[in-house]
Amino acid sequence: RRISLSKVVRGDYPNFWGPGHIGVPRFGHRLKDYHFHDHILQYAWIAAVPVALMGLYSLYIGPAELKDIPEGYEPRHWEYYRTPVQRYMHKWLYQSYEQAYERNLHILDLKYRKAESKKKYWIVSNHMQTNFRYKGWYYLIDRRIEDVLMFDELQKKHGMFREYFYGRPPMDRSNPTDRHM
Amino acid sequence: MGDGENVVQKEFRVSLFERTKDKVNGKLMLGIEAFFSKPASYLKENWIEPMQAKHRGNYYHRRFRRVPTIDECLVDDQLCMYEANEQMKRDKMVDKQIVKHLKIRFDECRRKYQDGAQTRCYQTYEDWQNTREDFLVKWGDMPPQHSALDVYYKQVHRMIHERRQRENPENKQKSV
Numbered sequence: 001r002r003i004s005l006s007k008v009v010r011g012d013y014p015n016f017w018g019p020g021h022i023g024v025p026r027f028g029h030r031l032k033d034y035h036f037h038d039h040i041l042q043y044a045w046i047a048a049v050p051v052a053l054m055g056l057y058s059l060y061i062g063p064a065e066l067k068d069i070p071e072g073y074e075p076r077h078w079e080y081y082r083t084p085v086q087r088y089m090h091k092w093l094y095q096s097y098e099q100a101y102e103r104n105l106h107i108l109d110l111k112y113r114k115a116e117s118k119k120k121y122w123i124v125s126n127h128m129q130t131n132f133r134y135k136g137w138y139y140l141i142d143r144r145i146e147d148v149l150m151f152d153e154l155q156k157k158h159g160m161f162r163e164y165f166y167g168r169p170p171m172d173r174s175n176p177t178d179r180h181m
Numbered sequence: 182m183g184d185g186e187n188v189v190q191k192e193f194r195v196s197l198f199e200r201t202k203d204k205v206n207g208k209l210m211l212g213i214e215a216f217f218s219k220p221a222s223y224l225k226e227n228w229i230e231p232m233q234a235k236h237r238g239n240y241y242h243r244r245f246r247r248v249p250t251i252d253e254c255l256v257d258d259q260l261c262m263y264e265a266n267e268q269m270k271r272d273k274m275v276d277k278q279i280v281k282h283l284k285i286r287f288d289e290c291r292r293k294y295q296d297g298a299q300t301r302c303y304q305t306y307e308d309w310q311n312t313r314e315d316f317l318v319k320w321g322d323m324p325p326q327h328s329a330l331d332v333y334y335k336q337v338h339r340m341i342h343e344r345r346q347r348e349n350p351e352n353k354q355k356s357v
Contacts, residue, residue, distance in 0.1 A: 059229065059233075060232065060233070060236065061233065061236045061237060061238075062229075062230075062232075062233025062234075062236065062237040063237070064237060064238045064239055064240040065237065065238075065239055065240070066239075066240060066241070066242070067239045067240075067241060068241070069241045069244065075241050079238065079239065079240055079241060080240060080241055080242070080243055081240060082240050084238075087238065087240075097243075101267070104263065105260055105263060105264075108259040108260055108263055109259070109260060111259065112257070112258075112259045112260070
C-alpha cells in the first residue's frame with residue numbers, strides 16, 4: 001500500500017478546504033485514485049472495442065494485393081483500397097468517387113442551363129422595354145412547337161399518339177394562324 | 182610472395198579488441214532484434230498467411246482518361262472547366278510525388294555512400310534540384326485557391342515573356 005510521503009517530508013501546505021497546518025502529514029487518497037482510474041478505463045473501453053474488432057477483422061482477411069486491371073473488367077469502387085476495413089467502409093458506407101464527380105457535374109449542368117435561360121430572358125425583356133413604342137414589339141413563346149415535336153417523337157416510338165386522356169381525337173393543326181383561346 | 186601485383190595491400194589494420202567488439206555488438210543487436218522478430222515471423226508465415234490467403238482480395242490503381250484541357254473549353258462551359266480542373270489537380274499530385282521520390286533516391290544514396298556522398302551522389306542531387314525548379318516554374322507562385330485558368334495563364338505569360346526576350350536581345354535579362 002503506497003503512501004505519498006511528499007506531503008509528509010516536504011511539509012506541503014494543506015488544501016484550503018482541509019483542516020490543519022503545515023507539518024501535519026497528509027496521505028494520498030487511494031479510493032479517489034481508483035475512482036479516477038475506473039473512469040479512465042471506461043472511457044478507453046468505448047474506443048478499444050471497435051478498434052479491436054476492426055483489427056481482428058483485418059487480421060482474419062488480410063490486406064489486398066496490388067494487381068493490374070484485367071482486360072474488359074471494371075473494378076468496383078471499393079476494390080481500389082488495400083485494407084479490409086477500408087474496403088468495408090467504402091463498400092457499405094461511403095459513396096464512390098465517380099458518384100460524387102457525376103453529381104457535381106449534374107449540379108453544374110443545372111446551374112449552367114438556368115443561367116443561359118436567364119441571360120436570354122434578360123436580353124429579350126431589355127429589348128422589349130427599349131422598343132415599347134414600336135408596333136408588334138411583343139414576343140410571345142409559341143408553345144405549340146413543343147407539342148408538335150413530342151407528337152412526332154411518340155409517333156416514331158410507339159406508332160400512335162399515347163395520351164393520358166385517350167379516346168379524344170388529336171388536335172386540328174390545319175390552320176396555324178388561329179390562336180388558342 | 183614477391184609478386185607485386187597479387188599481394189593484398191592493407192591500408193589499415195583493425196585490432197583484436199575492436200574486432201571482438203564488432204562481433205559482440207553485432208550479435209547482441211541482432212539477437213535482440215531476433216528475440217522480437219522471430220516469433221512474429223514464425224506466426225505470420227505459418228499461421229496467418231495461410232488463413233489470409235483464403236479470403237484476401239485484390240486492389241488496383243485508378244486509371245483516368247485524358248479530358249480536354251482548359252484551353253480547349255468554351256467560355257462559360259462549366260462541365261468542361263470542372264473536368265479540366267480535376268485533371269490539373271491530378272497532374273499536380275503526380276508531379277509532387279515525382280519530386281518526392283527523387284529526394285528519396287538522393288537520401289538513399291547518401292545513406293549508402295556515407296562519406297563518399299559528395300562525389301557519388303551528385304547526379305541524384307542534380308536530378309532532384311532540376312525537377313524541383315521545373316515544378317516551381319510550372320506550379321509555383323499560385324494563389325492558394327487556384328484553378329486551371331491560373332496555371333494556363335501563367336504559361337501564356339511565360340511564353341510571351343520568352344518571345345519578347347528573343348525578339349529584343351538588347352534588353353535580354355540574365356537568368357535569376
